[in-house]
Amino acid sequence: xxxxxxxxxxxxxxxxxxxxxxxxxxxxxxxxxxxxxxxxxxxxxxxxxxxxxxxxxxxxxxxxxxxxxxxxxxxxxxxxxxxxxxxxxxxxxxxxxxxxxxxxxxxxxxxxxxxxxxxxxxxxxxxxxxxxxxxxxxxxxxxxxxxxxxxxxxxxxxxxxxxxxxxxxxxxxxxxxxxxxxxxxxxxxxxxxxxxxxxxxxxxxxxxxxxxxxxxxxxxxxxxxxxxxxxxxxxxxxxxxxxxxxxxxxxxxxxxxxxxxxxxxxxxxxxxxxxxxxxxxxxxxxxxxxxxxxxxxxxxxxxxxxxxxxxxxxxxxxxxxxxxxxxxxxxxxxxxxxxxx
Numbered sequence: 001x002x003x004x005x006x007x008x009x010x011x012x013x014x015x016x017x018x019x020x021x022x023x024x025x026x027x028x029x030x031x032x033x034x035x036x037x038x039x040x041x042x043x044x045x046x047x048x049x050x051x052x053x054x055x056x057x058x059x060x061x062x063x064x065x066x067x068x069x070x071x072x073x074x075x076x077x078x079x080x081x082x083x084x085x086x087x088x089x090x091x092x093x094x095x096x097x098x099x100x101x102x103x104x105x106x107x108x109x110x111x112x113x114x115x116x117x118x119x120x121x122x123x124x125x126x127x128x129x130x131x132x133x134x135x136x137x138x139x140x141x142x143x144x145x146x147x148x149x150x151x152x153x154x155x156x157x158x159x160x161x162x163x164x165x166x167x168x169x170x171x172x173x174x175x176x177x178x179x180x181x182x183x184x185x186x187x188x189x190x191x192x193x194x195x196x197x198x199x200x201x202x203x204x205x206x207x208x209x210x211x212x213x214x215x216x217x218x219x220x221x222x223x224x225x226x227x228x229x230x231x232x233x234x235x236x237x238x239x240x241x242x243x244x245x246x247x248x249x250x251x252x253x254x255x256x257x258x259x260x261x262x263x264x265x266x267x268x269x270x271x272x273x274x275x276x277x278x279x280x281x282x283x284x285x286x287x288x289x290x291x292x293x294x295x296x297x298x299x300x301x302x303x304x305x306x307x308x309x310x311x312x313x314x315x316x317x318x319x320x321x322x323x324x325x326x327x328x329x330x331x332x333x334x335x336x337x338x339x340x341x
Contacts, residue, residue, distance in 0.1 A: 051081060051082065051083045052081075052082045052083065052109050052110065052307060052308065052311050053082075053083045053085065053106075053108040053109045053110075054077065054082050054083065054084050054085065054108060054109065054110050054111075054112060054304075054307050055085040055087070055099070055100075055102075055103030055106065055108040055110070055111045055112070056073060056084060056085065056086055056087070056111075056112045056113060057087045057089055057095075057096045057099040057100060057103075057111075057112075057113035057114070058070055058073075058086065058087065058088050058089060058113075058114060059089055059091060059096075059114050059115075059116050059139075059140075060088055060089055060090045060091040060116075061088065062091055062188075062220065062221045062222050062249070063221050063222065063223075063247055063248070063249040063275070063277070064248065064249060064275075064277035064278070064279055064280075064341065065247060065248070065249070065275045065276075065277050065295065065297050065341070066221075066297070067341075068277065068297040068298065068340075068341030069114075069139065069297035069298075069299075069300075070086075071300075071341075072297060072298045072299065072300030072301075073086075073300040073303060074086065074300070075300060076300030076301045076303065076304045077300070077304060079301075079304075080301075080304040080307075080308070082304055082307060082308075085103060085106065085108060087099035087102070089116060091116055091188065091220070092116065093115075093116045093117055093120060096113060096115070096116055097121075097124050099113075100113060100124050100127075100128065101124060101127065103128075103133070104127055104128055104131050104133060107131070107133075108133060109133070109307075109311055110133065110134050110135075110136060110307050110310050110311065111128055111133055111134070111135045111136070112135070112136040112137075112138055112303065112307070113135075113137065113138070114137070114138045114139040114140050114155075115137065115140045115141070115142050115191075115192070116140075116188070116191065117188070117189075117190035117191050117192075118140070118141065118142055118143040118190060118191065118192050118195065119142070119143050119190065121142045121144060121149075122144050122146065122149065125142075125144065125149035125150065126149065128149075129148070129149055134150075134151045134310045135149065135150040135151060136150065136151055136152055136153075136154065136303070136306055136307065136310065137150050137152070137153040137154070137155070138153075138154050138155055138299070138303060139154075139155040139156070139193075139297075140155065140191060140192040140193060141153050141155070141192050147318065151306075151310055151316055152306060152316040152317060152318055152319070152320060153318065153319050153320070154299060154302060154303055154306060154320045154322070155299070155320075155321070155322060156193075156295045156296065156321065156322050156324060157196075157321050158192060158193045158195075158196030158197050158200065158295075159196040159197075159199055159200040159203075160200060161193075161196075161197055161200060161274050161293045161295060161324075162196060162197035162198060162199060162200025162201035162202075162203075162204070162274075163200035163201070163203060163204045164200075164204075164293045164326055165197070165200070165201050165204070165244060165272045165273075165274060165291070165293050166200065166201040166202070166203065166204025166205045167204050168272060168291045168326070169182075169204070169205060169211060169242065169244075169272060170204060170205060170208055170211070172270070172290075172291075173208075173210070173211065176210065177210055178210060179210050179212055180210055180211050180212065180241045180242060181212060181214045181237070181239055181240050181241045181242070182211065182212060182213045182214065182240075182241065182242040182243075182244055183213070183214060183215050183216070183230075183233045183237075183240050183242070183243055183244070184198070184201075184213055184215070184216035184217075184243075184244045184245075184246075185217065185218075185219040185226055185229060185230070185243065185244070185245040185246060185250040185251070185254060186198060186216055186217065186218045186219065186246055187218065187219070187220070187221045187246040187247060187250075188218065188220050188221055189218045193246060193247075193274075193295075194218070194246055197246045197274060198216070198246075201244060213244075214237060214240075215233060215236070215237070217229050217232075217233075219245070219246075219250040219253070219254075220250075221246070221247050221249060221250060222249055222250065222253070223249045223250065223252050223253035223256075224253060225250065225253065226245065226249060226250030226251065226252065226253030226254045227253035227254060227256050227257045228253075228257075229250075229254075230243070230253065230254035230257035230258065231257045231260075231261075234257060234258070234261050234263075240269055241269065241270065242269065242270045242271075242272065243258075243269055243270070243271045243272070244272045244273075245271065245272070245273045245274070246273075246274055247273065247274055247275045247295075248273050248274070248275040248276065248277045248279065248280030248283075248289075248292070249275075249277070249279075250273075251271055251273040251280065251283070251289060252279055252280065252283060254271070255271070255283060255288050255289075265283075265288040265289070266286075266287045266288045266289060266290055266329075267287070270290045271288065271289045271290055271291075272289075272290060272291045272292075272293075273289055273291075273292055273293070274292070274293045274294075274295055275292070275293075275294070275295050276292050276293070276294035276295060276296075276324075276327065276339075277341055278336070278339045278340075278341055280292055280332075281327070281332045281335060281336045281339050282336060284327065284329050284332035284333070285329070285332050285333040285336050287329055289329075289332070290328070290329060291326065291327070291328060292326065292327040292332060293324075293326050294324040294325045294326060294327065295324060296322045296323065296324050297341060298340065298341065299322050302320065302322070306320075
């Protein structure tokens, strides 16, 4: 019996030791787990550290302004640590629509694009909205009445740019009642800057009957086309006082045509232009362009901040206007050495 009792006590002691040992192991495991990152926290960190994928469709490379804009976007994306999927539409709307649909299929986080023209975007923008991918417009707007199809529009006020150009012209000819013949080189037909810069300019000069646009034609924002169209203007009418070009590149092409015709740009024909690229400033410093309305292409940093803001769920303003100035010949001379584009 004593032996049986001893065995029983021994068994009980061993059981207690085993329970205690298991309790110690559990305590050790808990301590180790406390030092390990929580699974939920780890997953959240991974999600936060995941690169934002941004699909961007550019109009093309039709001008010095556009090239500077592209460089600004690409460099800013790299600096911001954003994975940029870039597409050049070569000034064709069908190429841009294909690019946007490709971005949707790739399930990028945000889509951005500078529309070739204003109309014809609703269908593809609805596809992006249905896929849950926010869209940011840059530089140019769309004419959709459904503003829910895009988050924000970042760019210039093209109407104001045209208005500034017209106001300078009114001031320049305020002391004359003689008719002033104006020719206009428009941007790409149907594009926002072409429509708006024309509208703003005409609004500024409408109360001055002596300021008359005698002909207006698209130069597609390119130097080659600007030269070609200006040649046609000069053949059709020798009495041209002013050229209003919707961008510097068309004006620079037109200058070649004016000089080839034996005339002095900036003197025989006064030139007003929009953009403010370095080549335009060079021409202005030489007296060949009389007035430049700036359109700032270096908004890549602002765009990347907007992309991050969208991903973080921040509420962005529907319209963000870039800061811009105007330049006379003397002001262009002064600014030229520090011009970045």
